[in-house]
Amino acid sequence: MTSDNLLESPLRIAQVTWKDCESMSGWHDLLTIEDYIQTPLSVMKSVGWLLHDGDDWLILAASVGDKNAGDLTKIPRAMILDIHILTAPDNDNQTGV
DSSP: OOGGGTTTSOOEEEEEEEEOOOOOOSOOOHHHHHHHHHSOOOEEEEEEEEEEEOSSEEEEEEEEOSSOEEEEEEEEGGGEEEEEEOSOOOSSOTTOO
8 A cells, every 4th residue: 555545545454563662861870771771672552544554664543534644653664573454445434434
């Protein structure tokens, strides 16, 4: 699915499992940094309308209207562990309601 045909394509709802990135701002002693190194990344699950499924990233939207979408999340493909499609495309009823 590309943005060129976004308005014409039936949208799907997906659950994406992905590893989140982190940052640790400020000054820290070396022991704290050692603990930070050992702490695994958080594994997140996001659910939303799959607006874009590209080679480098995908985009989920929390809300979708006829001509707009809100609360977008762009997840880099390298961070994605799993994608589970929760709904199949439905040409007659795009919202699935």
